[in-house]
Amino acid sequence: MDDLEELNVSDNENVLTQEEREDLEAADETVIPITYSGQDFDVDGLVRRLDNGDMIIPRFGLSDRTVEVDGFQREFVWSKRQMDRFIETLLLEYPVPGIFLVKQQSDKRLLVLDGQQRLLTLQSFKKGVYNKRVFELKNVCEQFRGLSYEKLSDAQRRAFDNAFIQATVVNMDENPESREAVYQIFERLNSGGTQLTAHEIRVAIFTGSLVQELSILNDNEHWRSIYGPKNRRLRDHELILRIIALYLNAQNYAAPLKSFLNRFMSENRGSGENIRAAEKMFEWSVERMDNDCLIRVLKSNNPRVSTAVMESFIVSVMHLRKAGRDCSVDTLFPAAEKLMSSETYVNSCAESTTNEGKVRARLQEAWNVINDYSSQS
Incomplete structure (x- = not known):
């Protein structure tokens, strides 16, 4: 009887149970086609869309009833070091990974399917505040150490604001097949770190x-x-x-x-x-x-x-x-x-x-x- 799988299997809730791993790894019954497009967004435009509510990061229990997706994003989990290194990458004008968005057909808002950590890092750095403190770069090379967004030179600010991030935009209709397709996409993106x-x-x-x-x-x-x-x-x-x-x-x-x-x-x-x-x-x-x-x-x-x-x-x-x-x-x-x-x-x-x-x-x-x-x- 000791082999019975418990309701809360581990004290570490982030560890998937055997049943959850088997469920995620099981083959899908059918593979559903989707429509999607590629689009480049500059950082300034991404942050503006987040601030305006034109791009949203949905979470479970979200009270906004106009949002068709309730919450596949987990809480922010990047360390300050990871955030600093990401900003540094943009300032160095190095390439960064793309993001996945879902276009909500009812009001054309963009929902973040994958890329929450990167987008919230951009928003926090541009706002100048993280965890109620001034967002200054620390875990970076000497030329950027101690800089906040306000302290960037004109050239550095242009490099940051005008940096492009590639996005894959998936169209999600109201029909069940479209939602199942989005589910399958997210499941395939769901690897590494704390898996959903x-x-x-x-x-x-x-x-x-x-x-x-x-x-x-x-x-x-x-x-x-x-x-x-x-x-x-x-x-x-x-x-x-x-x-x-x-x-x-x-x-x-x-x-x-x-x-x-x-x-x-x-x-x-x-x-x-x-x-x-x-x-x-x-x-x-x-x-x-x-x-x-x-x-x-x-x-x-x-x-x-x-x-x-x-x-x-x-x-x-x-x-x-x-x-x-x-x-x-x-x-x-x-x-x-x-x-x-x-x-x-x-x-x-x-x-x-x-x-x-x-x-x-x-x-x-x-x-x-x-x-x-x-x-x-």
Whole structure:
């Protein structure tokens, strides 16, 4: 049972779980063509667009409802040394890597798909402030050391402002295929440093009412009591999506998990009655499961409940509620004990947990056991 994959696998949340790595590396079901173009921007123009809001760096939970993408960018992670070296590269008039942008068709704004660190560095240097301090170059060659934007000579300022950065501009329409294509592009760009998870990309590309409703569910006091502190990598947010998607559509589950969840998000971006009904079932179920003794059994001597256990158990409780059956702790506790002592069930919750056979096996066994104990009540 120690092999069960935990909800928060590592104390270092930046480390991808085995399941997340497998999901990202899985081949896409279909490859979707896109339209894109190359465009050169000077630094002065890039910063002006950022300042004016014509180019934006979206983040998860962004309140601006006119932005079609909610947040695939992580927080700024470059060190001051990296920022200094990038500015120095421009002042030396050396070439720099290009950026990727998505053109939002509704208002023609440009969303930053890749290049956040570079763009925010440019903006901070030109503004003259970083981390509430004057942005002066330190980790650079002698001729630039101690310079801020205001201290640049006319020639240096021209070299900086007029430096060109190449951009690939991807056109994203409102149709699901276009969004899936952008997802696939970002996934391929997502390498090195702190990689985004499939879900961190997903909530950006398939934004809509469903993403916001999942965020509200993620704040549910009973869910927080069961799961624990919020996960900065949105693993708790993704688990709720998995539960809702499998509750409504388990019969159509097919690996890889990322494609299954992408389809579900795409088809239900605007939510709907069936989604809201499922959300109510989720809230009802986690309220009934918010019991220390029950959760202790489901943890099975591990610090946290595994993703696969939580997913299958809650989906089964939701179906039991829908059927109007008994879902009291007196029913759920012995059912949890039997499940966690079942070698077949535990194996279906350990390693390669998104395999079709394992997903179906654990959902079926969880339902059979919980339903059986409910019938005895």
